[in-house]
Amino acid sequence: MPSTIKLWDFSGGIHPVENKQISTGRPIQSAGIPGQLVLPLQQHIGEPAEPIVAVGDVVLKGQKIADVSYGMSVPVHAPTSGVIERIGDYPVPHPSGMSDQCIVLKPDDKDEWCERFPISDYRTLERDQVLGIIHSAGISGMGGAGFPTDIKLKPPRDRKVDTLILNGAECEPYITADDMTMRERAGKVVAGLKIMAWILRPERCVIGIEDNKPEATAALRDAIQGTQIEIAVIPTKYPSGGEKQLIQILTGMEVPSGGIPADIGVMCQNVGTAVAVADAVFEGSPLISRVVTVTGGATDSPGNFEVLLGTPMAYLLEQAGLQQDRVSRLVLGGPMMGYTLNTTAVPVIKTSNCIIAATASELPAPPPEQACIRCGQCAEVCPMELLPQQLFWHSKAAEFEKAEHLNLFDCIECGACSYVCPSSIPLVQYYRYAKGEIRVQRAEQLKADRARERFEARQQRLEREQQEKELRRKERAKAAAEAQAQKKAEAEQSAASGEAVDERAAKSALVEQALARKKANSEASNAKAAPPPEAEQETPDLDALEKQFSQAQSKLETMQAMLEDAKAQQADNVDKLERAVAKNHDRVKRAEEALADARKTLAIHTEPQSIK
């Protein structure tokens, strides 16, 4: 059946030498069990898993050894039975050559499975249950990015997936892992795709495959018999396997900038991911191994291997007959987008699809960078229709906002521009640099913004408090003025009624009364007090104390009068006077107490027997 599916073209693209035949000569072989498995806790995009085993624990094949603790994550399982040897930092596959938390498993070579729960008919389950199976099987996208598959299969509620695409384009040179998987495991590929289709209920389900894979296409055609799945054979052109490009080829639609395919009702899944989903559901097996292409001129027996996750590259390369003296660079991934490794100690992880051990002549160092002649070849091949040379100028000149204006962040780093550049400018490297700088700037900007917000909020709070204080003060002043006015009115009234009483006199009269009361009280309490000690003190000078008391009293009266005046005039020294009055109150009180004490002592001295 010839392909009658309507196809679109994407802009640009290149035709690099494929070199795929190097690794398609023999079927997928098992790489076996290495002496040690190093399992990074983060083999996916998101948050790392947390170990749930301890050093020395004996684990079975397929047993969960690290689980999701927070955020977007997937668990990690033991690829074979053995003992947990260590948990710590080891080199992991990363462009930076960094180390990260890994669980080291020492296989016991028994390869003993834990208990599994295969599902024969997933249709009897709820969709969420199947998503749960996919999640606990630790499946993340196996095409390269490693996005947790269960999360991807659950797009936001308002995003209905109309078209489910299985990406079998595998457009990068050298890599044949998906090709061989489709040839040999077409049944599983289709079974996995059907599970995903059952979860998503799309209107259309299509497998996109480049026309350089006739065997895989034939195998898939057999496997899709009796299903609604379509097979779209697309022209070989790099990067047709890029998610955005494949969507454009198969649907004619473009994923909006900054959006996800689900925004236009499309979802792409990888061939290897489909197989992993099928294994998880029908066999109950978690993701513990994957197909890896081991290729390059420095290998004697290149091919595809079924490799346990955590297998060190050194062991895997050995299986393919690595010639140590011929290898000049090790590329993890394809020659267009892969990154170089600086050690063979790193393990195979869920996203490792290919390792190239290249000789110096195979992937030679590019000639020295020359000046850009603005030839525009880069723009001709750019699949995102960017202006690579302008991006380059701006990145080089650190004019990042201009680069951003020209949609730097839409660059998928496919490398087509660098591939054709006649001046051999490492364009992609410049873009990565610019993106990194912009991200750092953004983070710093965010931090600065937050600091500024905090500062401004504090300033506002202080200002508000100041205003409130001011307001309270004014209210107090107003109340005092009213009281004064009232008092004045009363005074006038009393003056009118003939009681020509001086204010001070009235006051002193009041104070006199209060003192009298107090005196009476204190005398009464003194009378009831416990027997005083045999005081040997001098007879207090009652006259002096009384004088002191009356002086303090008159001073208080003067101060109070001044305060009243000041309040009436709204003068500035009201606060001061208030304090002075309070102080004088204390003084009066102290003098009064001293007087009282003196009288008491006197009483004891003069009538010692009176208490009896």
Place this chain on the structure above:
Amino acid sequence: MAFVQQSSPHAHKARPTSKVMLWVILAALPGLLTQTLFFGWGNLINVAWCIAIALASEAAVLKLRSKPIAFVLKDNTAAVTGLLLGLSLPQFAPWWVSAVAVISAIVIAKQLYGGLGSNPFNPAMVGYALVLISFPVAMTTNWAEPAMLWDKAPGFGDTLAAIASGQQTAVDGWTMATPLDEYKHKIATHTAEEVLVHPTFGDAFAKGWEWVNAAFLAGGLLLIGLRIITWHIPAAFLGALIVMSLAFGSNADEFAPLSLHLLAGGTMLGAFFIATDPVSAATSHQGKMIYGAGIGVLIYLIRSWGNYPDAVAFSVLLMNFAVPFIDHYTPPRTYGHHKARRGFFGGGRS
């Protein structure tokens, strides 16, 4: 074992700049041969002299700038500049005219701006315009009389001597006005038939010139076929020239006919070899079309109403000025965007 550490992509299949330039030189050879065939040894000598001066002045500046001389000279761009000037200058242009043109092209227009890739103006055309304005007599009276090489009066030695002497009087007997010049200056007072009897027009429309232009056209098509240049600039350039000529120049008694515009003067050399200099041209396809069309329109305007019979150099330079502007307003629409981000920063985000 230390493995090579490199940023992706690891595979490259580029045609290096040196090869691109070499192809440009090769594609210009048919034109040069045709020039030699119809106008004698002058162009060949000019080309050799200009390339030598170009390489020497580039090397001198590189030395002053402490740049690797051999590495840069090998990119062949200085040679192309020399070649283009050698192809454009009058056959009997005195040696010092060529030298001034080439030195100002390489030193001022190219290296003082930062060297290859940084020059806003087409270096060869800067040199050409400079000598055209500075030495108008030398630039208009030294065009060789068209005749087959074997019929030509001055042989290789005589031509070389005439150029080397730098004397105007040395070549008087062998020169003739160019067809565009002749037509431009006679048509005001004569009819088309009267003008066209001049021997410079020959039997067809521009003796020798039509073959030279045809040869540059063929070379240009080769460059397009090799994907060294795209069709946009030449097509827009020639298209605009044709449209202008059809719109304004239908009366042959008033303006030069279309055939003369296309096949006399530097039209094809300009369209395929000069205007397509990527460094000083617009970048996007749309921008290239505007840029090319602008040159075509300007050429027609200057040839018809300006003071100069030919106008490739001025038109290219004027459009070089406009390139940054054109580029800012003609970016392609990026995948996933509704529309292109035109303009500088105000252009609506999409």
